[in-house]
Amino acid sequence: NAGVMQNPRHLVRRRGQEARLRCSPMKGHSHVYWYRQLPEEGLKFMVYLQKENIIDESGMPKERFSAEFPKEGPSILRIQQVVRGDSAAYFCASSPIQTYEQYFGPGTRLTVT
Amino acid sequence: GDSVTQMEGPVTLSEEAFLTINCTYTATGYPSLFWYVQYPGEGLQLLLKATKADDKGSNKGFEATYRKETTSFHLEKGSVQVSDSAVYFCALSDSRYNFNKFYFGSGTKLNVKP
Numbered sequence: 001n002a003g004v005m006q007n008p009r010h011l012v013r014r015r016g017q018e019a020r021l022r023c024s025p026m027k028g029h030s031h032v033y034w035y036r037q038l039p040e041e042g043l044k045f046m047v048y049l050q051k052e053n054i055i056d057e058s059g060m061p062k063e064r065f066s067a068e069f070p071k072e073g074p075s076i077l078r079i080q081q082v083v084r085g086d087s088a089a090y091f092c093a094s095s096p097i098q099t100y101e102q103y104f105g106p107g108t109r110l111t112v113t
Numbered sequence: 114g115d116s117v118t119q120m121e122g123p124v125t126l127s128e129e130a131f132l133t134i135n136c137t138y139t140a141t142g143y144p145s146l147f148w149y150v151q152y153p154g155e156g157l158q159l160l161l162k163a164t165k166a167d168d169k170g171s172n173k174g175f176e177a178t179y180r181k182e183t184t185s186f187h188l189e190k191g192s193v194q195v196s197d198s199a200v201y202f203c204a205l206s207d208s209r210y211n212f213n214k215f216y217f218g219s220g221t222k223l224n225v226k227p
Contacts, residue, residue: 003156004156006156033215035215035217040219041219042117042202042218042219042220043157043202043204043215044217045214045215045216048214056214091156091157093156101159102159102215103156104156104158105156106154106155106156107156
């Protein structure tokens, strides 16, 4: 059973461009979580999604950030008009039900130049 | 609000040395506590957990005890190996919501030298 997959692993964007980060949960998992890790800080919760639903987005910045988890395909975290402060590692996790056993992907490291 | 504080790294030890990584937490409810480990180039893996006060989580020689009186969940291992070199994250799960919302510490990098 393949683990949680994230791509790309590294992404470089210039200020003002859009960044799209993809997360494929483990097979059979219908719950996806996104976390952000800024340099020298811990992971911070951003959003929790189930298929076609955003359940909790209390950790998402109010502007420029959006997330989706369509019926088919991976979950997407989209950052519009990126700024240097968006440079971070973005981790995705999945779980089969609402459980503390969240399985993490390797992360996408976004660098904004 | 809920938060986790863990000791800064890097921690450098010789093989077979004793390891302690300190972790303290702040929570308003009754959280569950976790240690995750991240090996280079990989995602976070659950190392151990404790869901209530005085519980001891253990796995692969690592242990941590949920101490409510000191709000701590320190990670220990009696004899580290080179293969234990990784970043260790302490985390708490606040289940007051309709799902388990995780709060992570900043991570402690462990380097074990042969």
